[in-house]
Amino acid sequence: xxxxxxxxxVSLAKRRGFIYQGSDVYGGLSGTWxxxxxxxxxxxxxxxxxxxxxxxxxxDMYGVDAAILMNQKVWQASGHVDTFTDPLVECSNCHxxxxxxxxxxxxxxxxxxxxxxxxxxxxxxxxxxxNVGPVDDESSISYLRPETAQGIFTNYKxxxxxxxxxxxxxxxxxxxxxxxxxxxRDFVFRSREFEQMEIEYFxxxxxxxxxxxxxxxxxxxxxxxxxxxxxxxxxxxxxxxDRAHYSKRTMDFEFDYPIGKEELxxxxxxxxxDLSNIERVAKKSMEYIVKGTNDRFVPHVIExxxxxxxxxxxxxxxxxxxxxxxxxxxxxxxxxxxxxPVKYCVSxxxxxxxxxxxxxxxxxxxxxAKYGAVMWDDNGNIGKRYRRQDxxxxxxxxVIDFQTLEDGTVTVRDRDTTEQRRVGVEELxx
Ligand SMILES: [Zn+2]
Numbered sequence: 001x002x003x004x005x006x007x008x009x010v011s012l013a014k015r016r017g018f019i020y021q022g023s024d025v026y027g028g029l030s031g032t033w034x035x036x037x038x039x040x041x042x043x044x045x046x047x048x049x050x051x052x053x054x055x056x057x058x059x060d061m062y063g064v065d066a067a068i069l070m071n072q073k074v075w076q077a078s079g080h081v082d083t084f085t086d087p088l089v090e091c092s093n094c095h096x097x098x099x100x101x102x103x104x105x106x107x108x109x110x111x112x113x114x115x116x117x118x119x120x121x122x123x124x125x126x127x128x129x130x131n132v133g134p135v136d137d138e139s140s141i142s143y144l145r146p147e148t149a150q151g152i153f154t155n156y157k158x159x160x161x162x163x164x165x166x167x168x169x170x171x172x173x174x175x176x177x178x179x180x181x182x183x184x185r186d187f188v189f190r191s192r193e194f195e196q197m198e199i200e201y202f203x204x205x206x207x208x209x210x211x212x213x214x215x216x217x218x219x220x221x222x223x224x225x226x227x228x229x230x231x232x233x234x235x236x237x238x239x240x241x242d243r244a245h246y247s248k249r250t251m252d253f254e255f256d257y258p259i260g261k262e263e264l265x266x267x268x269x270x271x272x273x274d275l276s277n278i279e280r281v282a283k284k285s286m287e288y289i290v291k292g293t294n295d296r297f298v299p300h301v302i303e304x305x306x307x308x309x310x311x312x313x314x315x316x317x318x319x320x321x322x323x324x325x326x327x328x329x330x331x332x333x334x335x336x337x338x339x340x341p342v343k344y345c346v347s348x349x350x351x352x353x354x355x356x357x358x359x360x361x362x363x364x365x366x367x368x369a370k371y372g373a374v375m376w377d378d379n380g381n382i383g384k385r386y387r388r389q390d391x392x393x394x395x396x397x398x399v400i401d402f403q404t405l406e407d408g409t410v411t412v413r414d415r416d417t418t419e420q421r422r423v424g425v426e427e428l429x430x
Pocket of ligand 1 (some may be wrong): 095292
């Protein structure tokens, strides 16, 4: 388990504009979270890194962005309508509702403390149901998608017809997914609305083990790129009785979070379950035909999947640090530079000296043109500015002082070591 406390992360995330409770001004909405300016930047950097590694840098991957609302047949065929459920119990004394398999004591209500007040567990479907169009009947039912994967399977045929990729190939998607969790908890770890990054990698049945191994290694490469130490990642071979109904092999990648060792990402061999379901229900062939041959088959799939919020929580808790500087406690985020929401902060030493401000604005504009993610900060004294930037994980703080006006050098202060050095403006860069 990590030594960082979840409360410290939640408090910093709110204080510095990363993540807020959803609908906070109205008392909040349980299981929803809003991202502030720095949270959006961090989230996008994490998502973009994944997209670059697994889509842009490869020649066997195709990106899609499918609609969140889908034909209800998708969820009937996939088994979600019947089986995407959690066991729900209700206390007959206080009417509190709980997930039966997550109770500390299966016979005692955690709210009112009464024993023996739970009846039989009911199966509660976690999909958010809605109606599409003005008619509220069975035919108009739709759901907010509980996973992005189905938007990939429903586009498999489109991709094959448009691009005719060689086997194996993959389709990738990032986007929102929704689950009506009975008890959302642990900050963004288990929320009702979240973001997924999923790949369906289509293979010949005979080759599934090879591709499984390939993606197992790719996962470790991605975790390393997120700056997560290898010793904090644990592979868990999921036993058959705990696997999703469609999977023949599943590996979870767990991370040492402040809340304990919990799932960060998954890797599943989904067989040809989903494409076969489409064939059965939609009555359309999902066969892949090898170019110039009569070799045809319904591909099997390997599915690497990750919840973006879990990656964010891993990155934040891994980079959260406390130390002492000049006898004062300091909090900083040791984020890898490529993930940091702000790469450089630029300040004039004194904000009431027009010549310093003018020069600082010049440096700020130049750096901003080069890196984009550059912040201007002239509030309070330099010490306060450094503390603010440390807490949001800005790797470099640049200060323009009187010597800058004489010799064109600036002070650059390093977030992790707090060391300062003088460099020429033109030398600034990663
Ligand atoms: Zn109760």
